[in-house]
Amino acid sequence: MSDGRPFSAAHGSAPDDPTRRRFLVGGSLMVSFAIAPAVAALAQTTTEAGTFNASAPKLPGSLKTTPLLDAWIKVTPDGHVSVFTGKAELGTGIRTALLQVAAEELDLAPDAIELVTADTTRTPNEGYTAGSHTMADSGTAILNAAAQVRALLVASAALRLGVDAAALTTRDGAVIAADGRRVSYGEAVQHADLHQNAQPDAPTKPPSAYALIGHMLPRVDIPGKVTGGASYVQDLRPPGMLHARVVRPPSYGARLVSVDSGRVEALPGVVKVVRNGNYLAVVADDEWRAILAMRELALAAQWRSGPPLPDPANVHALLMSLPAQEIAVADQGTATSKAAPMATLRARYSRPYLTHGSIGPSCAVAQLDNGAMTVWTHTQGVFPLHAGIAEMLAMPPGKVRCVHVEGSGCYGHNGADDVAADAALIARELPGRPVRVQLMREQEHMWEPFGPAMTVDAKATLDAAGMIADWRYELWSNTHNNRIENAGRLLPAQLLAQPFTPAPPKPIPMPEGGGDRNSIPLYRVPSLHVQHHFVPTMPIRVSAMRSLGAHMNVFAIESFIDELARAAHADPVAFRLKHLDDPRAHGVIRAVADQFGWHAHSALTGDASPRSHGAGFAFAQYKNLMAYFAVAMDVTVLRDTGELSIERVVAAVDCGQIVNPDGVRNQIEGGILQTMSWTLYEETQFDPQRITSYDWSTYPIMRFSSVPKRVDVLLIDRPGLPFLGVGEAAQGPAAAALANAIDDATGVRVRDLPLLGANGKKMLKA
Structure with missing residues (x-):
């Protein structure tokens, strides 16, 4: 090397x-x-x-x-x-x-x-x-x-x-x-x-x-993974490699007052203790010895607490009260009908902070050799990371190289960039030796950038014919992009004796969008206003998570569309089709409805039976410019316990020219399952002192017992048309279809995620 x-x-x-x-x-x-x-x-x-x-x-x-x-x-x-x-x-x-x-x-x-x-x-x-x-x-x-x-x-x-x-x-x-x-x-x-x-x-x-x-x-990356071959950056074992572990502060803003490193340096196999300001790590010749030394080093460190975190019970009120940059995402048309409206509805939806929860905690390997730093990393952006590491190390960019090696867990800005910076900082102290840094589970869960909490307020008016005449939509969110714009976006660089300051958060302009991604409904609406309250102040560290704001916005929009359909006494699928002009949108919706066997659903007034069955539907075009996606779900809800069983899922995707049908199907199936976990169970927990959801018991995810009994994915191929990405197409519609199915089964509209959180279960049992 x-x-x-x-x-x-x-x-x-x-x-x-x-x-x-x-x-x-x-x-x-x-x-x-x-x-x-x-x-x-x-x-x-x-x-x-x-x-x-x-x-x-x-x-x-x-x-x-x-x-x-x-x-x-x-x-x-x-x-x-x-x-x-x-x-x-x-x-x-x-x-x-x-x-x-x-x-x-x-x-x-x-x-x-x-x-x-x-x-x-x-x-x-x-x-x-x-x-x-x-x-x-x-x-x-x-x-x-x-x-x-x-x-x-x-x-x-x-x-x-x-x-x-x-x-x-x-x-x-x-x-x-x-x-x-x-x-x-x-x-x-x-x-x-x-x-x-x-x-x-x-x-x-x-x-x-x-x-x-x-x-x-057949996928070229699968054989090694299913046979236990070396497939991930976590598997790298170059000759002469040392193992390092970091000691993170106990909470945001904590300061390292003192550390007695002598007894740690005397432990068998320990090569070096690295301290730089609030940054602390230990290097050993063996991984288990590095872990033991890390534990001893953590016990030897004395910290001064940082500022408190806000009350988690008031996060959404806080989000809506903080100073915001106002962005008019859409403002067009005015309601012109003079006839009395059929109904005006208003609803508020919310999403908590979410943890990426990568199954494999983040890892990187770095080596400083002949004045050049090489980092093997599972970052999603080797070039931005390269620039950040060069700035952090004060090295010429030409002396830094970042090489991507697949990691066991991703889909957003998790701890991959941070641990790459860890590896580079530690490798600088030990020239010539490859250094592997593997985060522990609690470090990954407590210090990764989280998916931002969001609050949405939706209001719409139905005209006398039951068509949407006016649409008003507001969303409050922190940034969805704290990726590596400068060295200060790297957590280790913030902990140094001479810390780097993170670049200020910025919104991502539409049509891609960040928090406002997919906030403009694809439906035909004569009068439309969408307002993004971009909140720069962040109570906890946040950044990109799969689909960014599309997960929450499509959940809210498609839930609200179902509520409007009910108020219009219309079938949810027929109501959507009446408001859509795009033939490709019609194509995926009709494909799902036909395969699912969708029949006109009467608006429920509530089902008091202990075992309730229902179906839900949702649709979106990712970013309004990429893959079209529709989905229907069958669910069974046990009212006395709040437990839910997903009986069947039928989805259809139009992503233009399909290259590998199996790859597209894998992405849609995976997106549906991940979204169900987010939507039903997941919520980052914290108290005024620190993040408290530090493992799988405190941050539960969907288990195999909760996976849908059947998932069918219909592929609509468009030979010769441009490739449209599918990796995030399922996130928003799958969440909304699930909420709509629960409402259809029980007559209870749960608008706050996770649907089976404490509030949702209380509503379902009522």
């Missing part, structure tokens, strides 16, 4: 593996191209996923910011083909899908391609892997770059063979003439210039010619 080369967790190859060494030598030209624009010009500016100043705005996907073809596709003279993406595999299967896209356009077998993901010295800067942008941005870039590279290779082969390029075909890494003569890609690339900008509107294959896109390909 002395040269900073990456080692593979997915394949278990060590740095001195000769196979790996041959690949690196053969691929030495990969670092010779210039990725433009420069890293500084590609700093994240406006969205969670990263919106950059486009150097080539007419190009598709991330080619806008990195237009050079050999930034995406590299072919060596020996025929080795590498494909590069700035996006990271987070367990969503994107490595497989991106391989399919590249292999399709290059006419190669997927296993003949080396896919290189998120590495600050090798790949394009694509910001964060977030916001369901991977296929839309990176997949689109690779599709178009691969098509243009194949065309350049064909043109080169045509000159060599003395034939018209149009008469040539490609297959299995070779260009083939009608008479059977072949020119390998390795031979063709010797007279082809791939170091040129992509061209706009260059042709790609017609969908009718696809052999890989649209078909199921």
Whole structure:
């Protein structure tokens, strides 16, 4: 590892593996191209996923910011083909899908391609892997770059063979003439210039010619995971590695008064105790020894308490009372009907703070060697993290490298960036030795950035015909993006003797949005007003969580739509269809209704029976510009206990051109299950002193016994249409469908999440 080369967790190859060494030598030209624009010009500016100043705005996907073809596709003279993406595999299967896209356009077998993901010295800067942008941005870039590279290779082969390029075909890494003569890609690339900008509107294959896109390909990341192979950053064990553990303060703002480190340094295997201001860690030659030393170090540390946290019972009142930046998200039309309205409804919905609760606590490995720092990390954004670590260490950016290795748990801004900073800080103290830092469960749960609490106030008027005439919607929320904009966003950097100050929180502009993501209903409403009260002050540390504000906003909107349908004496599905003009929205709604066997539901006045059965429906288009999603659920509620059983779920998704049907289905199923856990059970707990939900007993999540008995996912493929991300499409609709089904079963409308929290259970038992 002395040269900073990456080692593979997915394949278990060590740095001195000769196979790996041959690949690196053969691929030495990969670092010779210039990725433009420069890293500084590609700093994240406006969205969670990263919106950059486009150097080539007419190009598709991330080619806008990195237009050079050999930034995406590299072919060596020996025929080795590498494909590069700035996006990271987070367990969503994107490595497989991106391989399919590249292999399709290059006419190669997927296993003949080396896919290189998120590495600050090798790949394009694509910001964060977030916001369901991977296929839309990176997949689109690779599709178009691969098509243009194949065309350049064909043109080169045509000159060599003395034939018209149009008469040539490609297959299995070779260009083939009608008479059977072949020119390998390795031979063709010797007279082809791939170091040129992509061209706009260059042709790609017609969908009718696809052999890989649209078909199921087994995920390339699964075998190692199911057989116990080295798959995650948590699994890395480079030679000579040391183990470190950190000691976090007991609460926000606590100050380290003193620490008697002598007895800890005398423990067997302890290499070093690291203290810098309020930052405290210990390094040992063995993981268990590091854990024992961490416990002793925690006992030896004396802390002064920080300022108190607010009363958790009053969080939503506090949220609505704090100074806010006012953002008019939508303000259009006025109610014009002079007829007496059928009804005016008003409702308030709330969501608590949520914990990411990654099954594997965050981990990173770092090494300082010859003045250069390399960090192996499961961050969702290696480039922003790279900049933050360089600032924290006061090192030139060119001396810092961040390499993504998959982590066992993610879907938002969890502790991955913090532990990467831990590893870098500690490795700086021990030059030449790889240092592995693994957070403990309580450290992950207590110190990660949480999903923000939100409060929503909705008001709408139905005209005499039972149509929505006026819609007023207000939301209060902290930021949903405290990702690494500067070193101060890294928790360890805040604890140093000379601490770094976090960059101030900023809202994410629409149409992507942060707290206001999906706050504009897709429904036809003549008079519409949406107001975002962006609250910069945060009682506890918050940042991005899967789908950002869409989870809460769609939950509130789709719950309110059901309430309006009931007031209009209308079937909930028919009511939605009457207010939608988009044919693709109609498509997913009708697909679910037909498969589910939806029948017109009469508005219930309440069911007093101890065992109540009901169905719920919901729909949304993620961000109003990505995947369309509809879902219906059957539930059974035991009124005397408040227990709930989810009998069946039927969902449909339209995400444009589908690359891997199994991957899309996996994402939708996973999104539904995760959302059910959030919606039914999850709530970050704290008291005036500290976060108190520090393990799985204090932060319960959905158990296998509560998983739906059946989940069916219908895929609506749109060959040739743009890729629309699916990773977060299910979050909001699944939450609302669940609430609507409970209301249908019991006549009780629970508007505060979690639905089976203390308040919800009390309402259901009443």
